[in-house]
Amino acid sequence: MLNAESYIEITPASVVRNGQPIAVSETGDRMLVELYRRYAGDYPKFFKMDTLCRLGFIAAEILLKEPTANSQQPTAIIMANRSASIKNDTDYLATISDGNYYPSPSLFVYTLPNIVTGEIAIRHHIQGETAFYILDTPEQLETIVKSQKSKTQSPEPILCGWVECSAANEFYAKLQIIWNN
Amino acid sequence: MEQLIDQLKAQIIEALNFEDMSPADIDPDAKLFGEGLGLDSIDALELIMLMDREYGIKLTDPKAGKAIFQSVRTMAEYIQANRTK
Amino acid sequence: MVYCIGHSIISPLGEGSQANFDAVQAGRTGLKIHTDRFADVEPFCASLFDTPQSFVPLCIKSVEQALVYGSLSMVRSSDTIFILSTTKGDNLDLWTSAQAIARHFCNTNPPVVVSNACTSGVCAQITAQRLLEAGMYRQAVVIGCDLQTRFIVSGFQSFKALSPEPCLPFSPDRKGLNLGEAAATIIYSQQPIANSQQPFWTLETGSIHNDANHISAPSRTGEGAYQCLTDVMDGVTPDEIALIGVHGTATPYNDAMEQTAIERAGLQNVPKNMLKPFFGHTMGAAGVLETILCMKEAERQKTQKPIHVIKMLSGFGGVNAAIRLKSEY
Numbered sequence: 379m380l381n382a383e384s385y386i387e388i389t390p391a392s393v394v395r396n397g398q399p400i401a402v403s404e405t406g407d408r409m410l411v412e413l414y415r416r417y418a419g420d421y422p423k424f425f426k427m428d429t430l431c432r433l434g435f436i437a438a439e440i441l442l443k444e445p446t447a448n449s450q451q452p453t454a455i456i457m458a459n460r461s462a463s464i465k466n467d468t469d470y471l472a473t474i475s476d477g478n479y480y481p482s483p484s485l486f487v488y489t490l491p492n493i494v495t496g497e498i499a500i501r502h503h504i505q506g507e508t509a510f511y512i513l514d515t516p517e518q519l520e521t522i523v524k525s526q527k528s529k530t531q532s533p534e535p536i537l538c539g540w541v542e543c544s545a546a547n548e549f550y551a552k553l554q555i556i557w558n559n
Numbered sequence: 560m561e562q563l564i565d566q567l568k569a570q571i572i573e574a575l576n577f578e579d580m581s582p583a584d585i586d587p588d589a590k591l592f593g594e595g596l597g598l599d600s601i602d603a604l605e606l607i608m609l610m611d612r613e614y615g616i617k618l619t620d621p622k623a624g625k626a627i628f629q630s631v632r633t634m635a636e637y638i639q640a641n642r643t644k
Numbered sequence: 645m646v647y648c649i650g651h652s653i654i655s656p657l658g659e660g661s662q663a664n665f666d667a668v669q670a671g672r673t674g675l676k677i678h679t680d681r682f683a684d685v686e687p688f689c690a691s692l693f694d695t696p697q698s699f700v701p702l703c704i705k706s707v708e709q710a711l712v713y714g715s716l717s718m719v720r721s722s723d724t725i726f727i728l729s730t731t732k733g734d735n736l737d738l739w740t741s742a743q744a745i746a747r748h749f750c751n752t753n754p755p756v757v758v759s760n761a762c763t764s765g766v767c768a769q770i771t772a773q774r775l776l777e778a779g780m781y782r783q784a785v786v787i788g789c790d791l792q793t794r795f796i797v798s799g800f801q802s803f804k805a806l807s808p809e810p811c812l813p814f815s816p817d818r819k820g821l822n823l824g825e826a827a828a829t830i831i832y833s834q835q836p837i838a839n840s841q842q843p844f845w846t847l848e849t850g851s852i853h854n855d856a857n858h859i860s861a862p863s864r865t866g867e868g869a870y871q872c873l874t875d876v877m878d879g880v881t882p883d884e885i886a887l888i889g890v891h892g893t894a895t896p897y898n899d900a901m902e903q904t905a906i907e908r909a910g911l912q913n914v915p916k917n918m919l920k921p922f923f924g925h926t927m928g929a930a931g932v933l934e935t936i937l938c939m940k941e942a943e944r945q946k947t948q949k950p951i952h953v954i955k956m957l958s959g960f961g962g963v964n965a966a967i968r969l970k971s972e973y
Contacts, residue, residue: 411578425578426601455854462738462759467795474798479684480612483604484576486799487860487960490731492760496961499854505867507852508963509767512738512757522756525774600861604803 382554383535386441388433390547395440406547410436417443426484427497428466430459430543434494435501437553438537442502452537452555453506455495456526458519459542462512463491494541506534516540516552523556564635571631574609575602587631595630603628610634615643646776646784647836648845648969651936652709654702655826655923656691660709664933665940673922675810675822682794688806691824691924692792699734703745703789706827710785712837719749723782725775726755729768730790730928745787753781758928761959762891763852764788765828765931766967770850772832782834788932789827796927797823803860805895813892813918814899821893824924828933843971845939848952850967851875860960862897866905868964869956873909876968880952885914885968886945889938889955892918893925898958905964911954917941931957935967942971 386395390409393400404412410432414424417439427435434457442452470485487493492510499508507526513519516539523538539553568582575598589595592603606628610616616638618624627637652660656674657667674691681692711719718724726746733741742755758768765788772784790796800806800823807820836844853871855863862869877885888911890902906912919934926933938953945951949972956966 422577422579425576460739470799471795474684474794476683479798480608481798481802482608483799483802484601486802487601489795489799490759490761490960492959492961492963493859496854496859496963499856499962500858503856505853505856505871508760508854508961509771509852510759510961511771512742512759514739514743514754518754518756521780522771522775525771525778525780528778529774599858601859607804608802 383557384441385552385554386437388437388551390549393440400440407432413440421501428463428469428485428488429546429549430463430466430491430541431488431494431497433543433549433551434541434553435497437539437541437551438498438502441537441553441555450534451502452504453532453534454526454536455498455504455508456519456523456536456538457495457541458511458513458516459491459540460512460514461542461544463489465543465545498537560635560639563639564631567631567635567638570609570613571606574605585631589630591628591630610638613644614638616641645846645848646773646832646834648830648847648939649833649837650710650712650715650831651829652706653826653828653933653936654706654709655933656693657922661936661940665937668919668922668937673810674824675921675924682797685794685797686801687808688797688801689809689822690792690797691822691922693825697791697825699789699791700741700744702827703728703787704748706787706789706829707745707749707785710829710831716749718783719785720751721783722753724751725753725781725784726751727758727768727772727784727786728755729758729764729786729788729932731759731761731764732790732793732796734791760963760965761961762925762927762930763957763959763963763965764928765933765935766850766955766957766965767852768931769830769832769847769935769967770852770965773847773850776832776834784832785829786832786932787827787829788929790927790929791825792823807894811894811920813890813894813920814903814916815894818894818896818899820895822920822924824920824926826923826926826929826933828929828936830932830936843943845969845971848968848970849876849878850965852963852965855962855964857962859962862901862958863962864901864904866901866908868962869902869905869958869966870908872956872964872966873905873911873954876954876966877909880968882910882914884952885911885954886942886951887915887917887938887953889917889919889934889953891957892916892920894920901958902956931955931965935969939969939971
């Protein structure tokens with residue numbers, strides 16, 4: 379287990395930050411909207427995002443709301459999941475169905491899971507490394523993050539974690555801020 | 560024309576995911592790009608798709624779009640003149 | 645650094661890195677206008693296999709062609725990791741495809757799939773270098789592959805990003821990109837091949853930076869690309885670089901952004917290697933395929949030794965990546 383300074387875990391009905399639950403009244407995608415209004419509220423682009431990006435965006439937003447121990451912004455974002463952008467792929471496919479062919483560019487752009495790292499980078503002005511992997515387990519991500527830290531020897535924190543979404547009401551995210559130690 | 564403008568406003572809100580907006584919030588003469596609604600390049604492409612899907616208008620030259628997409632009213636005027644649906 | 649111990653390319657221009665390099669030298673292109681490959685899609689210009697391919701078998705063949713005789717035991721070893729660079733694979737379950745490829749070679753390590761948009765092929769090589777230098781593995785089989793589908797072509801058409809003709813990277817007349825499909829493999833190792841008479845290539849360094857500007861449009865100042873170039877130039881000077889393998893998609897903004905980044909990094913006098921007029925944009929395969937051909941082009945030039953080449957890419961999500969490789973005898 380990598381040494382995480384702080385972490386957040388989100389399921390369709392719960393949010394836990396550093397072991398403390400955050401009260402929510404909605405579930406699923408509506409819960410993400412509720413969290414957006416509470417923790418951000420100033421970023422209309424949120425509503426253009428697909429559920430996977432909303433999930434990652436909100437997790438990062440809450441996690442980065444409070445300053446880290448050394449008040450430093452993460453300088454890299456490394457994330458992974460098992461199912462890529464499957465929910466949004468399905469949504470995009472609906473716009474190119476037989477007899478109803480009107481491909482939507484705003485849905486197409488979200489058919490790449492790494493877009494969530496881009497949305498977080500834009501929001502928090504992070505011009506460091508962003509990367510997305512498709513892996514079988516979160517443990518595989520730990521190996522990759524360890525090799526990144528070993529190579530870059532950067533003293534600055536990185537934001538990493540698992541963001542999975544297969545439907546508007548089926549998702550899971552666990553994001554952490556990791557220090558080099 | 561006014562009816563088309565109202566319909567267009569609702570379609571734009573839905574196509575561009577303006578969750579916190581109602582048709583009454585959109586000034587038909589306000590700039591869509593730049594200041595005003597602040598649409599970006601992906602929004603412009605979605606509007607091109609909207610013209611095709613709802614009104615049967617195919618815009619092949621993105622540059623021609625600049626004049627058409629100045630405001631909701633200029634869009635409505637172009638649709639009125641060129642719609643095939 | 646890590647050593648390149650094998651590579652291969654399979655594309656509409658032929659099988660084998662040498663065959664593909666020869667085709668480029670002869671000015672042959674895989675680009676053609678396709679009018680009825682996919683339903684509803686408007687005619688598009690792309691480099692596609694004459695016979696539609698299956699993703700997993702194509703990747704397997706690509707790896708087989710990259711292996712030198714007697715190294716089947718190497719790919720089976722628990723010291724070897726498979727890394728797949730692809731944007732859409734052949735179905736939506738990318739990891740299962742990667743596992744099927746690894747399993748074919750009796751490798752039981754869970755493979756890694758890099759999904760960093762069009763920079764995936766370079767990011768996969770950077771990932772390989774890190775895993776090897778951290779001592780976690782001794783060899784990495786890096787496969788880049790993408791096949792064009794109605795899904796992908798329709799999406800790029802909705803972005804009005806495609807040129808109806810063969811693309812013209814960095815030209816004032818450029819009208820957009822062409823799509824392509826290919827499979828390419830590079831095998832990296834902690835150790836060079838013993839007693840090799842050939843020049844060997846090493847992956848020296850790599851860098852990934854996000855523009856933090858827009859999810860589908862590049863930064864006008866080429867910020868992320870510039871930072872990548874600066875990083876990989878650490879320790880070398882522009883006159884030591886034999887060529888830059890640019891991304892060169894021939895969209896108005898991408899090429900302008902790359903030129904800006906290259907100038908900011910002081911690399912404007914380094915020859916550009918532009919491959920998309922021959923192969924189209926092969927997405928997840930691009931970073932691997934184009935790196936191999938940069939190596940082949942530098943070998944052909946024999947201008948000086950050691951030779952350095954840079955490969956750079958950008959992709960959706962604001963991501964930019966670059967690597968520098970060195971050749972020595």
